[in-house]
Amino acid sequence: MSKLSLSCRSHLDEELAKKENQTTDEDDFDDMNDPFLKEYMIKRMQEMMEQIxxxxxxxxxxxxxxxxxxxxxFLEAIDKEKKFVTIICHIYTHNIQECVDMNGCLDCLAKQYSNVKFCAIEASIAGMSKHFSKSGVPALLVYKAGQLLANFVRLGDEFSDRFFAADIEKFLVE
Structure with a gap:
Protein backbone atom coordinates (compact mmCIF):
# COMPACT_ATOMS: atom_id res chain seq x y z
CA MET A 1 0.00 0.00 0.00
CA SER A 2 2.82 2.43 0.83
CA LYS A 3 4.33 1.90 -2.63
CA LEU A 4 1.12 3.01 -4.28
CA SER A 5 0.52 6.05 -2.08
CA LEU A 6 1.92 9.48 -2.69
CA SER A 7 4.47 10.68 -0.21
CA CYS A 8 6.04 14.03 0.51
CA ARG A 9 9.06 12.43 2.15
CA SER A 10 12.36 12.11 0.41
CA HIS A 11 14.11 8.79 0.09
CA LEU A 12 16.47 9.84 2.92
CA ASP A 13 13.48 10.64 5.19
CA GLU A 14 12.00 7.23 4.38
CA GLU A 15 15.25 5.50 5.37
CA LEU A 16 15.41 7.43 8.66
CA ALA A 17 11.78 6.51 9.43
CA LYS A 18 12.54 2.83 8.78
CA LYS A 19 15.54 2.97 11.15
CA GLU A 20 13.40 4.64 13.84
CA ASN A 21 10.76 1.94 13.45
CA GLN A 22 13.40 -0.77 13.75
CA THR A 23 14.82 0.90 16.86
CA THR A 24 11.33 1.17 18.36
CA ASP A 25 10.64 -2.50 17.57
CA GLU A 26 13.93 -3.47 19.25
CA ASP A 27 13.04 -1.36 22.31
CA ASP A 28 9.65 -3.07 22.45
CA PHE A 29 11.40 -6.44 22.29
CA ASP A 30 13.71 -5.39 25.15
CA ASP A 31 10.63 -4.39 27.17
CA MET A 32 9.24 -7.89 26.68
CA ASN A 33 12.33 -9.28 28.46
CA ASP A 34 11.79 -7.03 31.50
CA PRO A 35 10.71 -9.28 34.43
CA PHE A 36 8.44 -6.61 35.91
CA LEU A 37 6.56 -6.18 32.63
CA LYS A 38 6.30 -9.94 32.18
CA GLU A 39 4.76 -10.29 35.64
CA TYR A 40 2.41 -7.39 34.95
CA MET A 41 1.30 -8.93 31.65
CA ILE A 42 0.67 -12.31 33.32
CA LYS A 43 -1.43 -10.69 36.06
CA ARG A 44 -3.34 -8.64 33.52
CA MET A 45 -4.06 -11.74 31.43
CA GLN A 46 -5.38 -13.51 34.55
CA GLU A 47 -7.64 -10.55 35.32
CA MET A 48 -8.97 -10.56 31.77
CA MET A 49 -9.59 -14.31 31.93
CA GLU A 50 -11.49 -13.88 35.21
CA GLN A 51 -13.53 -11.14 33.55
CA ILE A 52 -14.35 -13.50 30.70
CA PHE A 74 -16.62 -22.65 56.10
CA LEU A 75 -13.34 -20.83 55.46
CA GLU A 76 -12.64 -22.90 52.36
CA ALA A 77 -16.14 -22.24 50.98
CA ILE A 78 -15.44 -18.51 51.13
CA ASP A 79 -11.72 -18.14 50.51
CA LYS A 80 -11.30 -20.68 47.71
CA GLU A 81 -14.24 -19.56 45.61
CA LYS A 82 -13.86 -17.52 42.42
CA LYS A 83 -13.85 -13.77 42.98
CA PHE A 84 -17.06 -13.08 41.09
CA VAL A 85 -19.18 -15.68 42.94
CA THR A 86 -21.59 -14.37 45.56
CA ILE A 87 -21.76 -16.56 48.67
CA ILE A 88 -24.68 -16.49 51.09
CA CYS A 89 -24.01 -18.38 54.29
CA HIS A 90 -26.70 -19.19 56.85
CA ILE A 91 -25.63 -19.60 60.47
CA TYR A 92 -28.26 -21.66 62.23
CA THR A 93 -29.19 -23.74 65.23
CA HIS A 94 -30.90 -26.98 64.27
CA ASN A 95 -33.70 -26.92 66.88
CA ILE A 96 -34.97 -23.38 66.17
CA GLN A 97 -37.96 -23.30 63.79
CA GLU A 98 -36.92 -20.06 62.03
CA CYS A 99 -33.58 -21.68 61.19
CA VAL A 100 -35.28 -24.77 59.79
CA ASP A 101 -37.53 -22.50 57.68
CA MET A 102 -34.53 -20.45 56.51
CA ASN A 103 -32.69 -23.59 55.37
CA GLY A 104 -35.76 -24.61 53.35
CA CYS A 105 -36.02 -21.15 51.79
CA LEU A 106 -32.33 -21.06 50.91
CA ASP A 107 -32.55 -24.50 49.34
CA CYS A 108 -35.35 -23.21 47.08
CA LEU A 109 -33.39 -20.06 46.24
CA ALA A 110 -30.28 -22.13 45.49
CA LYS A 111 -32.20 -23.93 42.76
CA GLN A 112 -33.46 -20.64 41.36
CA TYR A 113 -30.10 -18.82 41.56
CA SER A 114 -27.72 -21.64 40.70
CA ASN A 115 -24.71 -19.33 40.20
CA VAL A 116 -24.92 -18.10 43.80
CA LYS A 117 -23.29 -20.33 46.40
CA PHE A 118 -25.70 -20.97 49.30
CA CYS A 119 -24.14 -22.50 52.41
CA ALA A 120 -25.33 -23.29 55.92
CA ILE A 121 -23.30 -23.98 59.02
CA GLU A 122 -24.44 -24.70 62.53
CA ALA A 123 -23.57 -21.89 64.96
CA SER A 124 -21.74 -24.20 67.38
CA ILE A 125 -19.55 -25.55 64.55
CA ALA A 126 -18.77 -22.01 63.39
CA GLY A 127 -17.52 -21.19 66.88
CA MET A 128 -20.35 -18.88 67.88
CA SER A 129 -21.19 -18.33 71.54
CA LYS A 130 -24.13 -20.07 73.22
CA HIS A 131 -25.84 -16.70 73.53
CA PHE A 132 -25.54 -16.10 69.77
CA SER A 133 -26.64 -19.68 69.06
CA LYS A 134 -29.89 -18.98 70.94
CA SER A 135 -30.66 -15.36 70.13
CA GLY A 136 -28.62 -14.35 67.06
CA VAL A 137 -29.89 -16.96 64.63
CA PRO A 138 -30.97 -17.27 61.91
CA ALA A 139 -28.14 -15.13 60.53
CA LEU A 140 -27.06 -14.59 56.93
CA LEU A 141 -23.58 -13.55 55.85
CA VAL A 142 -23.00 -12.38 52.28
CA TYR A 143 -19.50 -12.66 50.79
CA LYS A 144 -17.90 -11.85 47.47
CA ALA A 145 -14.19 -12.10 46.58
CA GLY A 146 -13.48 -13.24 50.14
CA GLN A 147 -14.89 -10.04 51.61
CA LEU A 148 -17.93 -9.75 53.88
CA LEU A 149 -20.46 -7.55 52.09
CA ALA A 150 -23.36 -7.81 54.54
CA ASN A 151 -24.42 -9.59 57.69
CA PHE A 152 -27.95 -9.97 58.98
CA VAL A 153 -28.61 -11.38 62.45
CA ARG A 154 -31.81 -12.28 64.27
CA LEU A 155 -33.70 -12.59 61.00
CA GLY A 156 -36.53 -14.30 62.87
CA ASP A 157 -37.40 -10.82 64.18
CA GLU A 158 -37.42 -9.43 60.63
CA PHE A 159 -40.02 -11.90 59.35
CA SER A 160 -43.27 -13.26 60.72
CA ASP A 161 -43.49 -16.71 62.37
CA ARG A 162 -43.61 -18.44 58.97
CA PHE A 163 -41.78 -17.06 55.96
CA PHE A 164 -41.11 -18.28 52.45
CA ALA A 165 -38.38 -18.18 49.82
CA ALA A 166 -40.01 -15.17 48.14
CA ASP A 167 -39.74 -13.24 51.43
CA ILE A 168 -36.03 -14.03 51.73
CA GLU A 169 -35.45 -13.19 48.06
CA LYS A 170 -37.17 -9.83 48.45
CA PHE A 171 -35.15 -9.10 51.60
CA LEU A 172 -31.83 -9.94 49.91
CA VAL A 173 -32.63 -7.90 46.81
CA GLU A 174 -33.41 -4.83 48.91
Whole structure:
Protein backbone atom coordinates (compact mmCIF):
# COMPACT_ATOMS: atom_id res chain seq x y z
CA MET A 1 0.00 0.00 0.00
CA SER A 2 2.82 2.43 0.83
CA LYS A 3 4.33 1.90 -2.63
CA LEU A 4 1.12 3.01 -4.28
CA SER A 5 0.52 6.05 -2.08
CA LEU A 6 1.92 9.48 -2.69
CA SER A 7 4.47 10.68 -0.21
CA CYS A 8 6.04 14.03 0.51
CA ARG A 9 9.06 12.43 2.15
CA SER A 10 12.36 12.11 0.41
CA HIS A 11 14.11 8.79 0.09
CA LEU A 12 16.47 9.84 2.92
CA ASP A 13 13.48 10.64 5.19
CA GLU A 14 12.00 7.23 4.38
CA GLU A 15 15.25 5.50 5.37
CA LEU A 16 15.41 7.43 8.66
CA ALA A 17 11.78 6.51 9.43
CA LYS A 18 12.54 2.83 8.78
CA LYS A 19 15.54 2.97 11.15
CA GLU A 20 13.40 4.64 13.84
CA ASN A 21 10.76 1.94 13.45
CA GLN A 22 13.40 -0.77 13.75
CA THR A 23 14.82 0.90 16.86
CA THR A 24 11.33 1.17 18.36
CA ASP A 25 10.64 -2.50 17.57
CA GLU A 26 13.93 -3.47 19.25
CA ASP A 27 13.04 -1.36 22.31
CA ASP A 28 9.65 -3.07 22.45
CA PHE A 29 11.40 -6.44 22.29
CA ASP A 30 13.71 -5.39 25.15
CA ASP A 31 10.63 -4.39 27.17
CA MET A 32 9.24 -7.89 26.68
CA ASN A 33 12.33 -9.28 28.46
CA ASP A 34 11.79 -7.03 31.50
CA PRO A 35 10.71 -9.28 34.43
CA PHE A 36 8.44 -6.61 35.91
CA LEU A 37 6.56 -6.18 32.63
CA LYS A 38 6.30 -9.94 32.18
CA GLU A 39 4.76 -10.29 35.64
CA TYR A 40 2.41 -7.39 34.95
CA MET A 41 1.30 -8.93 31.65
CA ILE A 42 0.67 -12.31 33.32
CA LYS A 43 -1.43 -10.69 36.06
CA ARG A 44 -3.34 -8.64 33.52
CA MET A 45 -4.06 -11.74 31.43
CA GLN A 46 -5.38 -13.51 34.55
CA GLU A 47 -7.64 -10.55 35.32
CA MET A 48 -8.97 -10.56 31.77
CA MET A 49 -9.59 -14.31 31.93
CA GLU A 50 -11.49 -13.88 35.21
CA GLN A 51 -13.53 -11.14 33.55
CA ILE A 52 -14.35 -13.50 30.70
CA UNK A 53 -15.34 -16.14 33.23
CA UNK A 54 -17.49 -13.65 35.09
CA UNK A 55 -19.30 -12.77 31.86
CA UNK A 56 -21.05 -16.13 32.10
CA UNK A 57 -18.89 -18.45 30.07
CA UNK A 58 -17.62 -20.64 32.89
CA UNK A 59 -19.70 -19.70 35.89
CA UNK A 60 -19.83 -22.38 38.54
CA UNK A 61 -23.23 -23.95 39.10
CA UNK A 62 -24.25 -24.93 42.61
CA UNK A 63 -28.03 -25.39 42.63
CA UNK A 64 -28.41 -26.60 46.21
CA UNK A 65 -27.81 -25.57 49.80
CA UNK A 66 -24.38 -26.81 50.90
CA UNK A 67 -24.23 -27.93 54.53
CA UNK A 68 -20.81 -27.22 56.00
CA UNK A 69 -19.53 -29.56 58.70
CA UNK A 70 -16.53 -27.68 60.09
CA UNK A 71 -14.99 -24.27 60.49
CA UNK A 72 -12.33 -25.25 57.96
CA UNK A 73 -15.05 -26.05 55.39
CA PHE A 74 -16.62 -22.65 56.10
CA LEU A 75 -13.34 -20.83 55.46
CA GLU A 76 -12.64 -22.90 52.36
CA ALA A 77 -16.14 -22.24 50.98
CA ILE A 78 -15.44 -18.51 51.13
CA ASP A 79 -11.72 -18.14 50.51
CA LYS A 80 -11.30 -20.68 47.71
CA GLU A 81 -14.24 -19.56 45.61
CA LYS A 82 -13.86 -17.52 42.42
CA LYS A 83 -13.85 -13.77 42.98
CA PHE A 84 -17.06 -13.08 41.09
CA VAL A 85 -19.18 -15.68 42.94
CA THR A 86 -21.59 -14.37 45.56
CA ILE A 87 -21.76 -16.56 48.67
CA ILE A 88 -24.68 -16.49 51.09
CA CYS A 89 -24.01 -18.38 54.29
CA HIS A 90 -26.70 -19.19 56.85
CA ILE A 91 -25.63 -19.60 60.47
CA TYR A 92 -28.26 -21.66 62.23
CA THR A 93 -29.19 -23.74 65.23
CA HIS A 94 -30.90 -26.98 64.27
CA ASN A 95 -33.70 -26.92 66.88
CA ILE A 96 -34.97 -23.38 66.17
CA GLN A 97 -37.96 -23.30 63.79
CA GLU A 98 -36.92 -20.06 62.03
CA CYS A 99 -33.58 -21.68 61.19
CA VAL A 100 -35.28 -24.77 59.79
CA ASP A 101 -37.53 -22.50 57.68
CA MET A 102 -34.53 -20.45 56.51
CA ASN A 103 -32.69 -23.59 55.37
CA GLY A 104 -35.76 -24.61 53.35
CA CYS A 105 -36.02 -21.15 51.79
CA LEU A 106 -32.33 -21.06 50.91
CA ASP A 107 -32.55 -24.50 49.34
CA CYS A 108 -35.35 -23.21 47.08
CA LEU A 109 -33.39 -20.06 46.24
CA ALA A 110 -30.28 -22.13 45.49
CA LYS A 111 -32.20 -23.93 42.76
CA GLN A 112 -33.46 -20.64 41.36
CA TYR A 113 -30.10 -18.82 41.56
CA SER A 114 -27.72 -21.64 40.70
CA ASN A 115 -24.71 -19.33 40.20
CA VAL A 116 -24.92 -18.10 43.80
CA LYS A 117 -23.29 -20.33 46.40
CA PHE A 118 -25.70 -20.97 49.30
CA CYS A 119 -24.14 -22.50 52.41
CA ALA A 120 -25.33 -23.29 55.92
CA ILE A 121 -23.30 -23.98 59.02
CA GLU A 122 -24.44 -24.70 62.53
CA ALA A 123 -23.57 -21.89 64.96
CA SER A 124 -21.74 -24.20 67.38
CA ILE A 125 -19.55 -25.55 64.55
CA ALA A 126 -18.77 -22.01 63.39
CA GLY A 127 -17.52 -21.19 66.88
CA MET A 128 -20.35 -18.88 67.88
CA SER A 129 -21.19 -18.33 71.54
CA LYS A 130 -24.13 -20.07 73.22
CA HIS A 131 -25.84 -16.70 73.53
CA PHE A 132 -25.54 -16.10 69.77
CA SER A 133 -26.64 -19.68 69.06
CA LYS A 134 -29.89 -18.98 70.94
CA SER A 135 -30.66 -15.36 70.13
CA GLY A 136 -28.62 -14.35 67.06
CA VAL A 137 -29.89 -16.96 64.63
CA PRO A 138 -30.97 -17.27 61.91
CA ALA A 139 -28.14 -15.13 60.53
CA LEU A 140 -27.06 -14.59 56.93
CA LEU A 141 -23.58 -13.55 55.85
CA VAL A 142 -23.00 -12.38 52.28
CA TYR A 143 -19.50 -12.66 50.79
CA LYS A 144 -17.90 -11.85 47.47
CA ALA A 145 -14.19 -12.10 46.58
CA GLY A 146 -13.48 -13.24 50.14
CA GLN A 147 -14.89 -10.04 51.61
CA LEU A 148 -17.93 -9.75 53.88
CA LEU A 149 -20.46 -7.55 52.09
CA ALA A 150 -23.36 -7.81 54.54
CA ASN A 151 -24.42 -9.59 57.69
CA PHE A 152 -27.95 -9.97 58.98
CA VAL A 153 -28.61 -11.38 62.45
CA ARG A 154 -31.81 -12.28 64.27
CA LEU A 155 -33.70 -12.59 61.00
CA GLY A 156 -36.53 -14.30 62.87
CA ASP A 157 -37.40 -10.82 64.18
CA GLU A 158 -37.42 -9.43 60.63
CA PHE A 159 -40.02 -11.90 59.35
CA SER A 160 -43.27 -13.26 60.72
CA ASP A 161 -43.49 -16.71 62.37
CA ARG A 162 -43.61 -18.44 58.97
CA PHE A 163 -41.78 -17.06 55.96
CA PHE A 164 -41.11 -18.28 52.45
CA ALA A 165 -38.38 -18.18 49.82
CA ALA A 166 -40.01 -15.17 48.14
CA ASP A 167 -39.74 -13.24 51.43
CA ILE A 168 -36.03 -14.03 51.73
CA GLU A 169 -35.45 -13.19 48.06
CA LYS A 170 -37.17 -9.83 48.45
CA PHE A 171 -35.15 -9.10 51.60
CA LEU A 172 -31.83 -9.94 49.91
CA VAL A 173 -32.63 -7.90 46.81
CA GLU A 174 -33.41 -4.83 48.91
Missing amino acids: DSDGKERPVFGKLLLLGSGAE
